[in-house]
Amino acid sequence: MDTKRVLLTTIILISFFAALPGLNAQMPAMHQAAPVALKGGTIVTVSGETITGGTVVFENGIITAVGIDATIPDGAEIVDVTGKYVFPALIHARSSLGLSEISRLAETVDLSEHGNINPNVRAQVAFHAESDHIPIARTHGIAVAVASPTGGIISGLSAAMLTDGWNWEEMVYKAPVAMIINWPTMTNARVRDNTLKELSEAFSAARRYKQAIEAAGEQSVPHHNRDVRWEAMIPVLSGEVPVHINANEIRQIQSAINWAEKENVRMVLVGGRDAGYVLPQLKEKNIPVIVSPVIGGPSRQWEEYDRSYTLPRMLYDAGIEYCIAGDFAPAYAMRLAHHPSSAVAFGLPLEEAVKTITLYPARILGIEDRMGSVEVGKDASLIVADGNILELSTVIEQVFIKGRTVNMEDRHRRQFERYMERYNRMQAGEGTE
Numbered sequence: 001m002d003t004k005r006v007l008l009t010t011i012i013l014i015s016f017f018a019a020l021p022g023l024n025a026q027m028p029a030m031h032q033a034a035p036v037a038l039k040g041g042t043i044v045t046v047s048g049e050t051i052t053g054g055t056v057v058f059e060n061g062i063i064t065a066v067g068i069d070a071t072i073p074d075g076a077e078i079v080d081v082t083g084k085y086v087f088p089a090l091i092h093a094r095s096s097l098g099l100s101e102i103s104r105l106a107e108t109v110d111l112s113e114h115g116n117i118n119p120n121v122r123a124q125v126a127f128h129a130e131s132d133h134i135p136i137a138r139t140h141g142i143a144v145a146v147a148s149p150t151g152g153i154i155s156g157l158s159a160a161m162l163t164d165g166w167n168w169e170e171m172v173y174k175a176p177v178a179m180i181i182n183w184p185t186m187t188n189a190r191v192r193d194n195t196l197k198e199l200s201e202a203f204s205a206a207r208r209y210k211q212a213i214e215a216a217g218e219q220s221v222p223h224h225n226r227d228v229r230w231e232a233m234i235p236v237l238s239g240e241v242p243v244h245i246n247a248n249e250i251r252q253i254q255s256a257i258n259w260a261e262k263e264n265v266r267m268v269l270v271g272g273r274d275a276g277y278v279l280p281q282l283k284e285k286n287i288p289v290i291v292s293p294v295i296g297g298p299s300r301q302w303e304e305y306d307r308s309y310t311l312p313r314m315l316y317d318a319g320i321e322y323c324i325a326g327d328f329a330p331a332y333a334m335r336l337a338h339h340p341s342s343a344v345a346f347g348l349p350l351e352e353a354v355k356t357i358t359l360y361p362a363r364i365l366g367i368e369d370r371m372g373s374v375e376v377g378k379d380a381s382l383i384v385a386d387g388n389i390l391e392l393s394t395v396i397e398q399v400f401i402k403g404r405t406v407n408m409e410d411r412h413r414r415q416f417e418r419y420m421e422r423y424n425r426m427q428a429g430e431g432t433e
Contacts, residue, residue: 027407028164028165028166028170028404029164029401029404029405029406029407030404030405031061031403031404032058032059032060032061032380032402032403032404032405034059034075034076034077035057035058035059035064035072035073035075035076035077036057036058036059036076036077036079036380036400036403036405037055037056037057037070037072037076037077037078037079038055038056038057038079038081038086038382038384039055039072039078039079039080039081039082040053040054040055040080040081040082040083041053041054041056041081041082041083041084041085041086041384042054042084042085042086043055043056043066043086043374044085044086044087044088044354044374044388045066045088045373045374045375046087046088046354046355046358046359046372046373046374047359047372047373047374047375048373048375051066051067051068053068053082054066054067054068054070054086055067055068055070055072056070056086056374056380056382057070057071057072057073057076058380058382058400058403059073059076059403060403061379061380061402061403061404062377062378062379062380062403063374063375063376063377063378063379063380064376065376066374066375066376079384081384083386084384084385084386084397085383085384085385085386085387085388085389086374086382086383086384087141087354087358087374087382087383087385087389088358088359088371088372088373088374088378088381088382088383089141089142089143089144089358089371089381089382089383089399089400089401090140090141090142090143090144090336090337090357090358090383090389091142091143091144091145091146091160091323091357091358091361091362091365091367091371091372092137092142092144092145092146092325092326092333092336092357092361093146093290093292093323093324093325093361093364093365094146094148094158094244094270094290094292094325094328095145095146095147095148095325095326095327095328095330095333096111096147096148096150096328096329096330097131097133097134097137097145097147097161097163097330097333098126098127098128098129098131098133098134098145098147098161098168098330099111099123099126099127099128099147099148099149099330100329100330101128101131101132101133101330103329110126110128111149111150111151112149112150112151112152112155113149113151113152113156115152116152116153116154116195116198117152117153117154117198117202117229118149118151118152118154118155118156118229119154119156119157119179119202119206119229119230119232119233119236120156120157120228120229120231120232121149121155121156121157122156122157122159122175122176123147123148123149123156123157123158123159123161123175124147124159124161124168124171124172124175125168126147126149126168127147127159127161127168127171128168129165129166129167129168129170129171131330132411133330133331133333134163135163135407135409135410135411136333136334136410136411136412137163137330137333137334137336138163138164138399138401138406138410139334139396139399139406139408139409139410139412139413140333140334140335140336140337140396141336141337141383141385141389141396141399142163142333142334142336143162143163143164143371143381143399143401144160144161144162144163144173144367144371144381145160145161145163145333146158146159146160146161146177146325146365147159147160147161148180148244148328149180150180150182151182152182153181153182153184153195153198153199153202154179154180154181154199154202155180155181155182156179156180156232157175157176157177157178157179157180157232157241158176158177158178158179158180158244159172159173159174159175159176159177160172160173160174160175160177160365160367161173162401162402163401164401164404164406173367173370173371174365174366174367176235176241177241177244177365177366178241178242178243178244178268178365179232179233179236179241179242179243179244180243180244180246181199181243181244181245181246181256182245182246183245183246183247183252183255183256184196184252185249185252186249186251186252186255196255196259199259202233203233203237203263205230206229206230206233206234206236206237207237209224209227209230209231209233209234210230210233210234210237210238212224213226213231213234236265237265239264239265239266241266242265242266242267242268243260243265243266243267243268244268244270244290245260245267245268245269245270246270246271247269247270247271247272248271248272248273248274248299249273249274249299250274250277250278252274253269253272253274253275253278254278254281256269257269257278257281257282257285257287260285260287261285267285267287268287268288268289268290268364269282269287269288269289269290270289270290270292270325271290271291271292272289272290272291272292272311273299273308273311274299275289275291275311275314275315275320276307276310276311276314276315279314279315279318279320280318282318282320283318283319283320286321287320288320288321288322288323288364289315289320289321289322289323290322290323290324290325290361290364291311291312291315291322291323291324291325291339291356292324292325292326292327292328293308293325293326293327293328293339294308294309294311294312294324294326294339294340294342294343295308295309295327295335295338295339295342296308306346309342309343309345309346310343310346310347311343312324312340312343312348312353312356313343313346313347313348316348316349316352321360321363321364322356322360322364323356323357323360323361323363323364324336324339324340324343324356324357324360324361325339325361326338326339326357327339334412336357337357337389337390338392339357340353340354340356340357340390341353341390341391341392343356344390350388350390353390354388354389354390358371358372358373359372359373360372379402379403380400380402380403381400381401381402382399382400383396383398383399383400384396384397384398384399384400385397396408
């Protein structure tokens with residue numbers, strides 16, 4: 001890159017970030033100073049019965065009481081939520097939130113590394129805490145988003161990140177979540193075979209490395225140098241960390257299932273557009289599915305127009321563990337609730353749909369003990385809204401993340417207020433010039 005181009009790019013970046021109004025709205029929330037009681041609302045616990053006229057109490061970021069007769073401690077801040085609904089905060093199970101800002105500006109995108117085999121890549125390190133997309137996702141109810149690397153065959157390790165905090169270290173909720181694998185297309189036999197060979201060789205090398213490291217210190221065993229790539233794969237080989245395999249076409253899915261069984265790794269299918277065609281196999285192998293996205297058209301001319309919209313209902317009917325992740329692009333993370341709401345229109349029960357972006361992703365991601373439902377002992381990551389969160393007309397009035405009352409300002413809301421002010425002035429007879 002020549003000097004002039006570097007200088008021009010630098011000027012553009014400085015101008016862009018200096019002009020971002022979103023940076024004013026990214027002050028992280030203060031830690032909870034006193035107990036808080038959300039009193040009188042409809043508590044949608046998700047994991048149990050919905051409580052009408054109930055109270056949720058939380059202290060030090062943890063829910064301490066839930067119910068109609070919940071005890072409110074002395075000195076608690078009582079928030080009247082009568083007529084409102086309280087939901088668990090949303091979980092986006094697969095996103096590039098925090099890893100990508102402007103897709104056309106390469107300097108703001110940190111989604112992948114060079115090469116095909118990058119198991120040591122850690123998404124949380126690249127997470128940009130001041131991304132302008134994060135406040136927008138947060139005010140739409142998303143408390144945790146799984147930042148997922150892309151590119152190559154083994155992209156790296158994903159991380160569940162909070163949408164509030166000063167820096168990536170503070171925002172890490174769980175890391176690693178999974179190792180990301182991109183399954184090759186099955187239409188080109190040469191590319192497919194070469195890719196699968198490279199993948200198998202990587203796992204074989206990691207197994208040999210694991211064996212050598214475990215044998216270190218034994219008599220007559222030579223010293224083995226550390227390798228960060230194979231080191232990162234040891235938890236996968238041990239079954240502690242699952243592999244999230246991006247695959248959509250039926251042959252990809254079947255091939256990935258066979259490979260995961262052969263390699264003896266825990267597989268989660270991601271994308272899964274054609275999962276409806278292999279329901280018995282997914283059920284038999286006990287493979288969870290992260291549906292991403294629901295909103296979309298058919299991939300083949302002969303398919304039903306609503307194929308993607310009915311997939312969640314098919315998984316639900318088949319008794320397969322699943323959740324919904326929505327769009328991958330950060331600018332559309334805020335549309336997460338639109339995907340299960342679309343599935344409701346095609347047969348998925350409403351109560352079930354709410355679970356697909358709360359309780360179910362928490363289970364699949366291994367954070368169910370802390371997130372996903374309104375229960376005593378879990379983090380106070382909650383939403384207060386004027387209706388069901390799957391209704392497009394519902395307004396989310398307040399979000400709490402681990403008990404912290406987050407700033408509900410974002411770029412979208414500021415633009416709305418700006419143009420409402422313009423409209424009001426015009427109605428009052430004031431000119432626009």
